[in-house]
Amino acid sequence: MDYFLELFFGGLTRGSIYALIALGYTMVYGIIELINFAHGEIYMIGAFTGLIVAGVLTALGFPEASILVIALICAVIWSASYGYTVEKIGYKPLRGAQRLSPLISAIGMSIFLQNYVMLAQTPDFLPFPALTPQFDFMKPYSAVMNSSELVIVVATIAVCVGLTLFIKYTKLGKAMRATAQNRKMAMLVGVNVDMVISATFVIGSSLAAVGGVLIASHIGQINYFIGFIAGIKAFTAAVLGGIGSIPGAMLGALVLGLTEAFATGYVSSDYEDVFAFCLLVLILIFRPAGIMGKEKTQKV
Amino acid sequence: MTRILELKSVNSFYGNIQALYDIDLHIDRGEIITLIGANGAGKTTTLMTVCGVVQARSGEVVYQDETITRVSPEKLVARGICQVPEGRLIFPELTVQENLDMGAFLRNDRDGIRRDIEMCFGLFPILAARRKQQGGTLSGGEQQMLAIARALMAKPKLLLLDEPSMGLAPLVVRQIFDIIKKVNAEHNTTIFLVEQNANLALKIGHRGYVMENGRIVLTDTCDKLLANEQVKKAYLGL
Numbered sequence: 194m195d196y197f198l199e200l201f202f203g204g205l206t207r208g209s210i211y212a213l214i215a216l217g218y219t220m221v222y223g224i225i226e227l228i229n230f231a232h233g234e235i236y237m238i239g240a241f242t243g244l245i246v247a248g249v250l251t252a253l254g255f256p257e258a259s260i261l262v263i264a265l266i267c268a269v270i271w272s273a274s275y276g277y278t279v280e281k282i283g284y285k286p287l288r289g290a291q292r293l294s295p296l297i298s299a300i301g302m303s304i305f306l307q308n309y310v311m312l313a314q315t316p317d318f319l320p321f322p323a324l325t326p327q328f329d330f331m332k333p334y335s336a337v338m339n340s341s342e343l344v345i346v347v348a349t350i351a352v353c354v355g356l357t358l359f360i361k362y363t364k365l366g367k368a369m370r371a372t373a374q375n376r377k378m379a380m381l382v383g384v385n386v387d388m389v390i391s392a393t394f395v396i397g398s399s400l401a402a403v404g405g406v407l408i409a410s411h412i413g414q415i416n417y418f419i420g421f422i423a424g425i426k427a428f429t430a431a432v433l434g435g436i437g438s439i440p441g442a443m444l445g446a447l448v449l450g451l452t453e454a455f456a457t458g459y460v461s462s463d464y465e466d467v468f469a470f471c472l473l474v475l476i477l478i479f480r481p482a483g484i485m486g487k488e489k490t491q492k493v
Numbered sequence: 494m495t496r497i498l499e500l501k502s503v504n505s506f507y508g509n510i511q512a513l514y515d516i517d518l519h520i521d522r523g524e525i526i527t528l529i530g531a532n533g534a535g536k537t538t539t540l541m542t543v544c545g546v547v548q549a550r551s552g553e554v555v556y557q558d559e560t561i562t563r564v565s566p567e568k569l570v571a572r573g574i575c576q577v578p579e580g581r582l583i584f585p586e587l588t589v590q591e592n593l594d595m596g597a598f599l600r601n602d603r604d605g606i607r608r609d610i611e612m613c614f615g616l617f618p619i620l621a622a623r624r625k626q627q628g629g630t631l632s633g634g635e636q637q638m639l640a641i642a643r644a645l646m647a648k649p650k651l652l653l654l655d656e657p658s659m660g661l662a663p664l665v666v667r668q669i670f671d672i673i674k675k676v677n678a679e680h681n682t683t684i685f686l687v688e689q690n691a692n693l694a695l696k697i698g699h700r701g702y703v704m705e706n707g708r709i710v711l712t713d714t715c716d717k718l719l720a721n722e723q724v725k726k727a728y729l730g731l
Contacts, residue, residue: 371584371595378582381544382597383570
């Protein structure tokens with residue numbers, strides 16, 4: 194039973210990280226129907242920012258708990274500015290072009306950012322300090338779940354609840370939904386669509402940065418390539434849940450994380466990806482629009 | 494009467510295809526202007542050029558004595574030009590209430606917005622009953638009413654209506670045209686109405702324009718257009 198719970202909480206942690214990244218994919222897709230392949234790199238840049246800030250703060254002798262918070266804030270701001278810039282340089286000029294063009298631009302952005310970080314930092318794995326505090330009250334449960342997993346899961350839940358309320362009740366949230374449902378009409382009621390698209394990239398990038406710092410601190414090492422794998426997995430989660438749907442991305446990430454954890458635990462860690470992508474294939478065969486996605490009906 | 498909108502020899506394009514040729518047209522404050530014409534004559538393009546979605550390549554669009562040829566749609570909404578587009582374009586997954594809130598997107602006066610929502614529910618009682626329902630679940634007629642109500646929420650000075658009768662039952666069409674007349678009379682909203690249903694549109698309009706192949710071919714008061722032999726034959730089926 195302990196083993197089951199350990200796998201379950203491990204899956205929950207994985208799922209949380211996938212969710213933080215998948216939300217960015219799904220929100221961007223919902224609004225401009227673009228798969229932002231550079232999103233994984235934004236996550237990786239968040240992790241690197243966290244590493245640099247944490248290093249500086251540790252050297253300056255800041256207290257442990259404040260390091261995590263400051264590193265998170267810096268990573269969010271830095272990644273958000275990258276997300277904003279990537280959209281302005283890579284996608285905005287291509288709005289109205291054929292759908293393939295921004296997609297190619299996205300792949301280009303992804304390759305560029307990876308190599309830029311590789312040259313600016315190093316191609317080697319860098320150790321990442323454990324930033325999350327070790328809670329005493331988690332000691333009795335350390336066999337099934339540790340403190341950093343708890344922090345990741347709780348932070349993700351908080352972020353998801355906050356995002357859902359934001360989308361549902363704020364003016365910008367409503368404008369985002371309206372733009373996703375009908376961009377032309379949103380323009381005709383006075384929404385500044387460019388601003389809404391930028392805001393979507395900023396929010397998505399911020400969430401990815403939170404995920405980047407938390408998982409790097411949990412795993413303990415990063416390099417320039419972590420965004421690629423995490424990005425593909427989170428994209429899978431978004432498609433699984435129904436791309437374009439925010440609750441879908443959360444659910445898809447959870448399902449994917451748990452599937453991987455149990456496959457690793459009960460079968461073999463070699464089969465982790467096999468199970469993840471088999472699940473994707475099965476869902477796409479039986480529910481092509483994803484778990485929560487709606488089939489698009491075109492009215493003529 | 495003062496002029497609210499004027500188009501001066503406007504030419505508009507979709508890519509390399511010219512859709513409008515030297516359009517001259519004006520609207521005075523408080524008027525209902527009707528623009529009729531066959532499919533593909535350029536009626537919708539004319540509206541889109543007025544509200545900034547399509548930008549005129551040459552010519553000038555003047556609104557309240559200012560040139561607005563290059564102004565973006567959202568800025569024009571703030572200045573009082575609102576459109577009820579062809580096909581209604583309701584936000585399908587927002588509720589009726591949220592659709593109306595989106596209409597008032599640029600306004601910040603909470604009390605005024607609440608009052609105007611009640612005003613819209615007064616004009617269209619069926620919307621009050623559907624308040625919490627998603628826009629996409631409404632019938633065609635209800636969606637048209639919601640689209641008009643949403644536009645009214647922005648307190649337009651100039652309301653552009655693109656084929657409000659499209660695909661609706663005759664009874665509903667009459668109801669909607671009555672409301673259009675009422676909005677014009679009671680709120681002093683100037684109305685620019687584009688229609689294929691020439692008969693009805695010419696009956697509620699003050700002046701009318703007839704379009705063919707991207708050009709204005711005829712203009713007169715609606716009464717005279719209704720009696721015009723050419724119009725009768727081509728658009729009224731008489």
